[in-house]
Amino acid sequence: MYNFFFYAVPEHFPFLLQGALVTVELSLISMLLGTLLGFFLAVGRLSARRALRWPLDAFVEVVRDTPLIVQLLLIYFSLPEAGIVLSAFWAGIAGLTLNLAAYLSEVFRAAIVAVDKGQREAAISLGMSPVAVYCRVIIPQAALASLPTLGGYFIALLKDCSLVSFISVNELLRHATIVISDTFDSMDTYIMVAIIYFMMSFISARIIRYVEVWLTPSNRRATLSVPLTMDKEGAR
Amino acid sequence: MTGPKPPVLTVRQLRKTFQGNAVLRGVDLSLHEGEIACLIGPSGTGKSTILRCLNFLEQPDGGEITFFGQYLCAEDGNSNIFRIAPPRVLQAARARMPMVFQHFNLFSHRTVMENVVEGQVVVLRRGRAEARDRARDCLARVGMLERADFYPDQLSGGQKQRVAIARALAMSPALILFDEPTSALDPQLVQEVQGVIRDLSAEGMTMLIVTHEMRFVRSIAHTVHFCEGGRIAESGAAADIFGPNAPPRIQTFMEVAHG
Numbered sequence: 001m002y003n004f005f006f007y008a009v010p011e012h013f014p015f016l017l018q019g020a021l022v023t024v025e026l027s028l029i030s031m032l033l034g035t036l037l038g039f040f041l042a043v044g045r046l047s048a049r050r051a052l053r054w055p056l057d058a059f060v061e062v063v064r065d066t067p068l069i070v071q072l073l074l075i076y077f078s079l080p081e082a083g084i085v086l087s088a089f090w091a092g093i094a095g096l097t098l099n100l101a102a103y104l105s106e107v108f109r110a111a112i113v114a115v116d117k118g119q120r121e122a123a124i125s126l127g128m129s130p131v132a133v134y135c136r137v138i139i140p141q142a143a144l145a146s147l148p149t150l151g152g153y154f155i156a157l158l159k160d161c162s163l164v165s166f167i168s169v170n171e172l173l174r175h176a177t178i179v180i181s182d183t184f185d186s187m188d189t190y191i192m193v194a195i196i197y198f199m200m201s202f203i204s205a206r207i208i209r210y211v212e213v214w215l216t217p218s219n220r221r222a223t224l225s226v227p228l229t230m231d232k233e234g235a236r
Numbered sequence: 237m238t239g240p241k242p243p244v245l246t247v248r249q250l251r252k253t254f255q256g257n258a259v260l261r262g263v264d265l266s267l268h269e270g271e272i273a274c275l276i277g278p279s280g281t282g283k284s285t286i287l288r289c290l291n292f293l294e295q296p297d298g299g300e301i302t303f304f305g306q307y308l309c310a311e312d313g314n315s316n317i318f319r320i321a322p323p324r325v326l327q328a329a330r331a332r333m334p335m336v337f338q339h340f341n342l343f344s345h346r347t348v349m350e351n352v353v354e355g356q357v358v359v360l361r362r363g364r365a366e367a368r369d370r371a372r373d374c375l376a377r378v379g380m381l382e383r384a385d386f387y388p389d390q391l392s393g394g395q396k397q398r399v400a401i402a403r404a405l406a407m408s409p410a411l412i413l414f415d416e417p418t419s420a421l422d423p424q425l426v427q428e429v430q431g432v433i434r435d436l437s438a439e440g441m442t443m444l445i446v447t448h449e450m451r452f453v454r455s456i457a458h459t460v461h462f463c464e465g466g467r468i469a470e471s472g473a474a475a476d477i478f479g480p481n482a483p484p485r486i487q488t489f490m491e492v493a494h495g
Contacts, residue, residue, distance in 0.1 A: 122341035122400075125291050126355035126407060127331030129323070136358055140345050 008188035012179045016189075019175030020196050026089070026161045026171060030096035031154055037097060038104030045109055056105075063102035069163050071095045076167040092164035092171075100157055107149045111142035144215060151208035155201050162197075172196060242305060243268050244411055244442055245290070245333075250299035252282070252289055259285050261466035262299070267411065267444060272437050274453045274474075275446045277463035278489065283446040286463070287413045290444075291330045295320065303329050304410070331359045334404035338416040340396040342388040348375065348399050349384040352406045360407065367406070374402040378432045394425030398432050405436075412436070414445040418452075430456075450490060454478045462486050 044056045063071070076091040086094060115138050123133040165174035176193045180186045247265040251258070259282045267273055275283045288294040290301060292308070298318050301308040308329055311318040320326070334355070343351050352371035356362040362370070375381040378398040388396055397417055404412050417433070418426040430452050436443065437456055447453060453460060453474065460477040462470040462485075470483050477486055 116341075116344075118337060118339050118341035119343060121293055121335075122337065122343065124293060125330055125335040125337075125413075126403070127327045127329075127334075127359040128355070129327055132358050136354065137343055137345075141343075144345060 003185075004188045004191070008183075008185060009192065012183070012189065013192060015179060016172060016175050016192055016196060019170060019172035020200065022089075022169065022171040023158065023161045024200065026092055026096065026164065026169070027154070027158045029093050030100055030161075031157060033093070033097040034100030034104060034157075035150070037101035039108055041101055041105035042108035042112060045105060046112060060102045060105055063098055068095065068099050068160060069166060071099060072164060072167050088164075088167050088169045091167055092161075092169045096157060096160065096164070099160075100153060103153060104146075104150070107146050107153070108142065111146040112138060114145060115141045147212050147215065151205070151212065154208060155204055158200055158204060159197060241269055244271075244304060245444075246300075246302045247286075247290070248300040250286065250289060250301065251297050252285055252294060253297050259466055260289065260296070260299075263463075263466075263468055265461060265468060265471075267442065269410075269442055270440045271458050272441075272443045272445065272456055273459040273461060274457040275444070275461050275463055276448070276450070276453060276489075277469075281463040282466050283463050284415050287335065287415050287444065287446055290413060291333055291335055292320070292326050293335075303333070327359070331355065331407050332409055333411040333413055334407050334409050335413040335415060336397070336400050336404055336417050338419050340388070340393070340400045340420070342396055342399055342403070344388050346387075347384065348380060348386050348388070348391070351388070351399060352403045355403065356406050370406055370408075371402070374405040375399070377405065377435065378402045379428075392425060393421045394428045397421065397425075397429045401429075401432055401436075409441075411442045411444065414443060414447070416446050416448065418447065418449060462489070 041056055041060065044052050045060070047053055072092065072095040075086065075095050076088060079086065079091075119137050119141060120133055123137040128136065161171055162173040165171055165177065168174070172193060176189050179189045183189070243266040245265070245267040247263055250260050250263040250265075252260040263282075263286055265273075265286070275286060277283055285294060289296040296309055298311055300310045302310075306325065306329070307321060308326060309318065309320045321329075342348075343354060346354060349368065349371055352374055353364070353367045356367035356370060357364060372381060372384070375384055378401050380395060380398050380402060383391060383395060383399070388399070391399065401412075401417075414433070418429050421429060426449070430449070433443070433445070434456060445453075445457070457474040460472060460474050461468045462477070462483075464485070470477070470486055476482065478490075482490075
């Protein structure tokens, strides 16, 4: 205990936090890219064109059926043989992005399909073009519906980032390994790592929850300038 | 160019088949400016399908629809080629004959005001300020202006339907299609929606209404079309259809429908 608070924490916590910063960077960038890619994957997979649908389906299947760590190793160690050399950091981003996109495309696809068909019909019957129907009605509603799931994936991603330590990205877990090889104090170090992960996840979960509530239409309660009991009078 | 005005909408021999099941077997119909026509008849006779074919929510399989003299679909009698107008033409036509649905279908992610503004801005390319003015006007006409900032899930069924009517009105329509507008409502809410439709009739709005509410039909319709077996079996002025000399099959239907 004494050792933990008066030696391990002051000595190594800042170094671990530096690693955590990289973890956050990895997460944010992959989340952003993965969400965009996942969205386009979902739209592509809903396309009527088989030539578009099949390769995308195959891609998602392959990514989901192989472990992330294997994908990361492939990208970092095998792609250079094909002439594509990525730094450890960007190899990590690439792996995390592809992985997240594959999973999110399923989420988005389900959300798009689940939008009530009456919404589509209402939009069409006002004379909207198919693109307008999609952009103005279907996508916004699907996005709202997938938000809670998206939050869950983000927190999972934050923790999946620890896997990129295997390809030598200097993120939180790798910094921990460095500390341990220096001090042999694995217990104190891993406790600090766990605490940092917990804090990051906990704070993200709060932020996501807040965004979710803020974006949900029924939670954006209208300012009731007129009390609800006016119904009778409003009716004819 | 004088003489009687051509009809707003003409339908000839409209046909529609769902998986081998012929739902419409040749519907003929015409609608003039200011006319209120009601489609009545037993369930499953294709009344709603007629409406949904008119604005191409369903693609008809044959026949002819003209809207203000423009073909939306047509077939060549000799060669049997059936053609549907290009999407742009259909979209323009839909904007001029918006539909009011049984289940309202208000955009759930938008407020009442935004629901009514949406079509004007996206389809008619009106400016936002103009669209909001028009929306305010339309919402006032259906008595929903006080609810402008509410979301659909904060409204009762009757209120939702009134907003849906305002959304249609905002498009400055030549014709409004009503697909069983009161069928999903509690009995006490039916009146408020019917009241709004009645107000529109007083203003001369052209309307085509599918409904099962016979008392309402009797009080509002100029023309009544009785559907049976995928065709319009009887058509007539409301007074004739509901009069003592109504065709027998309509009398039978009325007895069952209304008692």
